[in-house]
Amino acid sequence: NAGVTQTPKFRILKIGQSMTLQCTQDMNHNYMYWYRQDPGMGLKLIYYSVGAGITDKGEVPNGYNVSRSTTEDFPLRLELAAPSQTSVYFCASWGDRSYGYTFGSGTRLTVV
């Protein structure tokens, strides 16, 4: 039981490039989330999903897109990367029988 797996762990992007942050969970959780955390700050919700085929915006969705074609996977797409997107990105999941969210180990992204 791997929990929530995020790839890559680190990435450097140039301004204007695009990339997809991968997130997969093996706990059959319906709910999945993407957060970003800037240095010294708390986590901010980017997008979330309540099940396959259903996604919704969080607090800071601009510059990002998501899809949820399966229960297991919830990729986050960055189009036209900007320096303001330099952050650590965390994916999380929650299921009806869970006590709390399970978080991945994060992806540290730098846009230069």
Place this chain on the structure above:
Amino acid sequence: DAKTTQPPSMDCAEGRAANLPCNHSTISGNEYVYWYRQIHSQGPQYIIHGLKNNETNEMASLIITEDRKSSTLILPHATLRDTAVYYCIVRVASGAQKLVFGQGTRLTINP
């Protein structure tokens, strides 16, 4: 979801009990109190949650006041590995459970 207020930082000696307070004076009757912690740059880790009764698990104890306007997370015998940022979050336990993180309390355990 109700907002919470936590002290920005606290210190505790190793081996002592660490008591982390949280105020949530606008909590609604159906909102739970959740505690998470984040060690260095790792993903947050769930610790404990409760509605109105005190709760205890292998990690910590949660004491909620009778009026539910505040709570205290207790780490009974703090170790250096408990140094982390601790987040107190209140929210309903239904629907799309969106956790809203504040600034938390940075707890430093000193040897």
